[in-house]
Amino acid sequence: GCTGIWLKSEGGANVCVDFWCGTGKQSHGNPLMKTGHQMQRMAGVKKLQPNLRTTPFVLDPFAIRQIDAVLATHDHNDHI
Structure with a gap:
């Protein structure tokens, strides 16, 4: 994530691809990953x-x- 792309056509169409406007996961109850997690x-x-x-x-994102x-x-x- 984090790599959003904004496309604007010659005709003025606005298309967003993976336009992420979030801040991410900020807190977790358990500091350890689940066993077998992809990143683990x-x-x-x-x-x-x-x-x-x-x-x-x-x-x-609020100006769009x-x-x-x-x-x-x-x-x-x-x-998204």
């Missing part, structure tokens, strides 16, 4: 990564007045 398998770690937003908002299409590459919170 990939990185070999046990502590839960914070998944906080690390990039600034380039566009103010017209979107013609919103596309998400898959169903995760950091893609």
Whole structure:
């Protein structure tokens, strides 16, 4: 996530791809990942990564007045 793309056509159509406006996961009750979690398998770690937003908002989502299409590459919170 975190890599949103804004496309504007010559005709003025606004299309957002994976336009994530969230801040990420900020708190967890358990500081450890579930056994077999994807990141645990990939990185070999046990502590839960914070998944906080690390990039600034380039566009103010509240200033957007017209979107013609919103596309998400898959169903995760950091893609829409």
